[in-house]
Amino acid sequence: MIAARALTRSFGPRTVVRDVTFEVARSEIVALLGPNGAGKTTTMRMLAGLIAPTSGSVTIDGVALTPASGGTLRGRIGFLTETPGLWDRLTVRENLQIYASIYRLEGARRVIDASLDLFELTDHASARAAELSKGMRQKAALARALLHRPTILLLDEPMSGLDPEITRSVRRLLDERRSAGCSILVSTHNLDEAERMADRVALLHERLIAIDRPAALRQRLHTGHVTVRLATAASAYLHVARQFDPGAESEGGTLVVHVRDGERDTPVIVSALAAAGAPIVEVRHETPALEDVYLHLIGDAPQ
């Protein structure tokens, strides 16, 4: 488990991260979302022990991350940096071999072979890193970050440059690591990706704006709507819908009613329409996209 407590980091007069507190539990994936310059990379670096917080603390499996404990604790962390950071003149295999030695892996050759196989890099193992495509480089960097089977994974934009097929296999791999008990923090700009893979989403904009399950975050926006399709002209039942939403609209056989809490309001609206004799064919409750929630919460965040 990795925990940040009141993390603050300033560079001169500028505070980049302010009073950020959150935890990533064992067997959990948390996605860290935020606009450029929100402090995601700085937060990641503090959690990896690369830079010290101005105030606050980081603990890994209950042990405080300090300059003294940093060396040992970094052995438990797999860190994927924003750029792949491969040694260009070395081959993919050589890049992994050096890191295997740094982590003092036993049976390094076997581990590297398995890793190359997992990331479908076996055919490119003898290629120099400079010769690889962007996606291949990202895969090699991911293979490097996971080589020593870390219990804490800090991944900065892991899906960047990956094609959909590889993205899916990486997602599957992260699922496996989660099932194996890893605590995984993923920084991403891709809201859809965050929603697909993360148990919780943390919105960061200098401060931690929110951290919750994607569904719970959506509920905070209170802007869902219920679409009711009828077997007849919907305008005949618009007066019923407007009891719940004065802005309700009809078009052809469809009624659109805005609701604050879809879970609570939808059954009530459907009951009222049914009681009024509306021939209901289909009811659909549509929640706001995570993107809407993100823009709303980030937009409201104090600067």
Added chain:
Amino acid sequence: MTRLRALVAKELLDLRRNRGALLPVAIVTLMSLALPFTVTIAIPAMTGSPLGDDSDLVRVSAVAGVHDRLTPTGRVQLFLFQQFLMMFLLIPITGAMALAAHSVVGEKQARTLEPLLATPIATWELLISKVLGALLPTLAIAVAGLVLYFAGLVVFAEPGVAAAMATGRTAILIAFVGPVAALVSLQAAIVISSRVNDPRTAQQFGVLIIIPLSALLVAQFTGAIWLSTPALAFIGLGLVGVWILLTVFSVALFDRETILTRWK
């Protein structure tokens, strides 16, 4: 030691794929070989004026010691070849500028340093690997140059000159002062490299390293000073002290945080 070995292996592997980086070292080595033989053997042979005919040179060469069994030309050759031997100290220093100055800042620019710093490696392991990664190939080139130098002495110099060169002074210069001077310059270059943002700045600062050694060379050539065997041993020991200080200094100065956050 596993980590240190791995990092040194990486440095050597990287250099093997980028042999052009060793070109300046190779050029200095060739110059260090060509210049003494041109001045001491080729020019006198072409002009028909043996070095032993120059009374000033014969007088100055006496500082190299009494060598009764050598001809006057042989004594001057011995003196000059001993002076030129100092040029071999320049080889690893050139290596320092060409390789070490680029090492840390080069990794910074290539963005390969951050993943490395996120591993359990210690700062001293990283810095020593950078030093060894630059020292080993440049020393190898210097040793190859020295072998050719002595082979040239045997072939081209007056009889007895090569044997007269094989002294404790020469051994101290080659096996002790040279490598330690290289270590000092490499360590200084690493300090510079981890404090600047740009390889060009590192190399410009690296040039400063050559100044004290150049002063020593000029002083020797003009006869202003003659570094005796004890003097050389004393200089070597002093350099060991400087290297230890520089190593401690470079570990203390290596601020991971500043290096990472100063990246642009």
